[in-house]
């Protein structure tokens with residue numbers, strides 16, 4: 001296991017972060033040492049010398065409202081780097097499980113390939129809260145990243161589109177559902193893992209329900225595009 005502290009040998013590129021591509025992570029936020037939220041968040045490098053990342057928490061999430069309501073300017077946070085789709089699934093559908101797991105700091109080593117102890121600074125905007133992340137300490141738990149799998153990637157992609165459904169134009173809802181169905185077939189074809197099949201089936205049925213819900217509420221009124 002490697003430990004890095006300070007900004008002189010920032011390992012962001014080593015971990016796969018870049019300036020031009022969103023790196024998908026799971027971020028744990030703390031207020032007064034308590035975990036107040038866990039969420040998947042896309043991050044890019046802001047300044048390598050300063051070891052900073054940035055991302056956006058979009059309006060519509062509970063955490064956006066929480067930050068605005070409390071007028072939070074910064075929190076301690078921890079970035080979990082992992083390719084494991086189940087972690088992302090839990091961060092959407094079983095947040096409480098992760099809140100509990102991450103309240104005990106030693107579990108970062110079990111669940112994350114690497115984790116970055118950081119300060120998250122918030123700037124509140126109309127449509128998002130922009131987050132600048134000052135990385136304080138990087139811990140790499142696995143020297144070699146695990147092999148990439150299409151099934152994992154397809155599950156995370158399907159999760160992303162599922163979380164976008166509440167904001168998608170009414171005319172695109174059914175296409176989004178078709179895309180999630182396509183991703184489900186990718187998982188079926190590329191993996192016989194019971195876990196991955198279970199995750200993608202659950203995502204597809206939740207997406208179907210959500211589309212029906214959005215169609216019968218927002219899309220029934222004249223306000224078709226939110």
Ligand SMILES: Cc1cc2nc3c(=O)[nH]c(=O)nc-3n(C[C@H](O)[C@H](O)[C@H](O)COP(=O)(O)O)c2cc1C
Nearest residue numbers: 024039040041042056057058061062063159160163
């Ligand atoms: C892989 C992945 C990446 C995501 N990236 C972002 C992001 O960068 N910003 C964001 O606001 N939501 C992002 N989302 C959606 C949020 O994580 C999701 O809406 C959030 O967990 C809602 O939680 P909350 O309503 O409890 O705050 C992403 C979802 C997934 C699956």
